[in-house]
Amino acid sequence: MKRVILLADMNSFFASCHQAIQPELQNKEVVVAGDPQKRTGIVLAASYPAKALGIKTGMALWEARLLCPHGHFFKPDYSLYMDFSSRILGIIRDFTDLVEPFSIDEAFADLTGVRNLWGPPEDIAGALKERIRSEVGVFCSVGMGPNKLIAKMAAGLQKPNGLTILKTVDDFKRVFWPLPVRKLFGIGPRYEKHLRKYNIHTTGELANFPLDILKKRWGKNGEMLWLCANGMDYSPVVPGSLDVAKSIGQQRTLPRDLRGFREIQVVILELCEMVARRVRQGGYVGRTVSLTLRDTQLNFLSRSQSMAGHTNLADDIYLTACKLLQAHWNDSRPVRLVGIALGNLIKNGPIQPDIFGRQERRLSLALACDAIRDRFGEKAITRGISLTEVSINGRQR
C-alpha cells in the first residue's frame, strides 16, 4: 500500500512564538537574535516582514539593526519554544500516533493508516494547519508525499503557510527534476561544486547519472544522493526517536578571544561540568567526547575521541577533551567559540568502579554538588577556577 507521509514545518518558528504571545506584533518586523554583549549577536529567526527587508538567518545582529531600525528584537527564549513545540506535537498526535519530531519546529507524521478515519490527505493537512494556527497561533508549511523525503521537500516549496501535495514519485520528478541539484535534500554547496564537475546541474541529471560512478566516488553517500534524486526513501516514521538523546553538548561563544591552552582549558572544564551535570540528570553515561573550536577567522575544528569506558563525570570528559585540544589545536591560535559534547550515550548504562574507590568518591562528590545545585541554584557551588578572570560562569555573576 502506498504510504501517506506528512511533514509540518513551522514558519519562522522562534519569531512566531513571540508574536503569538504578543499579538500586537503580528505582521511586524520581529527578529530573534543572540546577546550582543556576549558577541553571540547572530540572527536566529526573523518574521516575514523582517525577511522582506533583507534580514537573513545567520546575519550579524548589528547588520540586522541597520536594515531594520524599528524592528522588535528578542533574545532567544528556549523554554518558550519547547513549550510551543510540545503543544504542536500534541495536536499532530491527535491525528496519528506515528509522529516523529525532526527538530524543534518540524515533525513527520505517517497518515497511511488513518485515512479512513479523517478523510483524504488534503483535508487532514488543512485541518491540522487550522488547529495549529488557531490553538497555538503559529503558521506552518505542510508537505505530503509517499515518503519522508518527498514530504520534506514538498514542504519547502511554498512558504509561509503553504500546503503542497506530491502524491506520487512521478509528481516529485515533474517538480524537482528541472530544479538545480542544490535544492535536493542533502546537497550542500560542496556537493554542488563536486557534482558540477560531472556536468550534473539539475536533480534530474543526478537521478539519471550512472549509479556505479556515484558509488565509486562517494560510496554510501553517493548511493544515498542518487536515491534522493529519484524520490526514493524507505525510512519509516519512528515515533519517539528524539526521546533518547544521542549526545549532550554545550558550547559558548566567548566574550573575548582566548589564547593558549591554559586559558582555553578553563572554559573546557566549565563546559565539561555543565555537560556532565546534564548527562547525570538524564540518567545517562557516555563514551565519546567531542571538542569543537572556532577561531577568529571562523575556522572550525571538530574532533572526537572515545574513552575506554562510559562515564558521567566532568573530570573524565575534561581529560579526553584536553588530549583532543593538544593534539589538534595550535597553542597560539585564538579561540572564539568552544563546544564540548558527550556522545554514545546509554540510559542507565554501565559504570565501572575502580579498586581504589576513586571513581565512587568522585561520583558521590558530583552527586552532592548536583543536590546543592538542585536546591540552591546552578551557581551555588562552582569550581575555584570559575572565580578566575577567563571563566564563562564568573562573568555572569
Place this chain on the structure above:
Amino acid sequence: MKFFINKENLLFAIQSVQRAVSQKSPLPILTGIKFSCEEDKLVLSATDFEISVRCAVPATVEESGSLVIPARYITEFARRLPDSIIEFEAGPDSTMAVIRYGDSEFNINGYDASEFPSFVIPEEEFSFKLDADLFKEIIKQVTFAVSTEESRPVFTGVFFEIVAGRLTIVATDTFRLALRHTAINEETPELINVIVPGKTLNELARTADPKSIVEVIIGKTHAAFITGEIQIIARLIPGKFPSYRQVIPNQFISEIKIPLKDFLESAERVALLAGENNLLVSLYIRENHVVLNMRSETGWIREEIKSEVNGDKLEISFNVRYLCDVLRSINYEQLVVRFTGPLTPALIIPEDNKDYLSILVPARLSRE
C-alpha cells in the same frame, strides 16, 4: 665497516630491535638502527629513550666499524632479500652503506654512528636471574592488567617488589589487578621496588628464547634485561605505586570452585555478543552452579557451569572483556573465585597455589 652475514641472522637481529626504533622522533637518527661489527659479531641497537634494545648475531667481519641505517627501509629490505650471504660495506668516512647480494647491490644513506646514543647497562643496585620460560609466564599473568592510559603513567607499568628472597610483580589499570609471587635465589637487600614499563616486558616476553635465562639488573633510573644475545634497557617509571596490599579483599560472603577451561569457554562465547555499548555479563551464583547471562540487541545467551558453591547466593556483573582477559592469561586447572558482595571486588585465585591472585571490580548500572 665490512662484514658478511646470512639472511636468517640479519632478519632475526633486525626484528629483535625493531620495536625500540623511535616512530616519530625529532632526532632523525633515532629512526635508524645502529649496525656495528667487531671480531665475529654484528651488533644491532635501537632506542627511543624509553626502551633500548641490542642484539648480537654471528657474522664474518672483515673490517670493524659502525653506521646507522634507517629502520623503515632496512627492515622491509631485509625481508625481501634472497636467501644467501649478504655483504655490508661502508667506507670509514662515508655514511653510505652498500649492501651486496648475488650480482646486485643496494646503496642506502645512513647516519654517522658516533651521534647515536650509547647503550649503557645501568649501574647495578640489585640483580637476579630467572628461567626465561618462567619469566615469560609470570609476565603474561600480569601484563593484561597494565593500563594504556598515558595520563597516569604509574599504571602503565608493572610494579616489581623484591623482599626476603621473593619477587612480587603487580599490575593494575585500577579496574582489575593481577599479582604474582616468585622465589628468587639471590640474596636480597632490604627492599627493592621499581615500576617497569609494561611495553618493555611485553617486548621481552616476545623475543626471549624460552630455553634461556633472563638476567634482570635493576639500577636507580633504568633496568636491564639480558637474555641470550638480546639486551633490553628500560627507563623506570618514576612515581609511587599505590599500596596494593590494602585493596586485596579478605572477607567474603561466598566462594565458587570452577574449572578454568569451562569458565573461559563460556566467557568467550558470551563475549561474542558484547558490543561497544554493552559489555556487562551477569553472573548468578546458585547452589551448585553458576549462570552467565548477557543480553544485547543481537540476542541473548545463558551459560550454565557446574561448580562447588559455598556461601550466599549472589548476582554480580563484570565487564566481559576484563573477565576473559584474566582467564586467558592464567593456566591453572581449577580456580577459586571469592566474592565480597554484588558491588564490591571479587578475588580470583588458583585452587592449590598461593603465588597468584587477581582482583576484578564488578560494574554496575548508573542508576542503582
